[in-house]
Amino acid sequence: MNTMTELHFWPIAQCLVLLTLANGVPPIAKKMLGDWLASPIDGGRLFWDGQPLLGKSNTLRGFVLATLATAIGAPLVGLDIETGVLIGFTAMVGDMLSSFIKRRLGLERFLF
Secondary structure, three states: OOHHHHHHHHHHHHHHHHHHHHHHHHHHHHHHHOOOOOOEOOOOOEOOOOOEOOOOOOEHHHHHHHHHHHHHHHHHHOOOHHHHHHHHHHHHHHHHHHHHHHHHHOOOOOOO
16 A cells, blocks of 8 residues: 555544544434433424425424534544644534525435
8 A cells, every 4th residue: 555545544434433423422312211311403494495494303402412412422533632632523514504504405304
């Protein structure tokens, strides 16, 4: 294996682990905690098209727990806590953006 491939594998693996953690924590929290602290992050607001802004699966609990989990997990894969917070925060913002787009296109939730 050449040096360039070796150099790029580890950062990609670190990010994938943290992204998996960030996206895995909210459904696990839903299974473990049920509806406790599961209020929608959009507060139930509707967009001008009459559809929910984001939907009920995007919760403040999921956003906070995913960000905290990646902050805690980052040092375990050799990254600093701030990088973990940034990756978790960005993953959740991306999730909210995809939910917003799905609502505009009239698509249903998939797994959860």
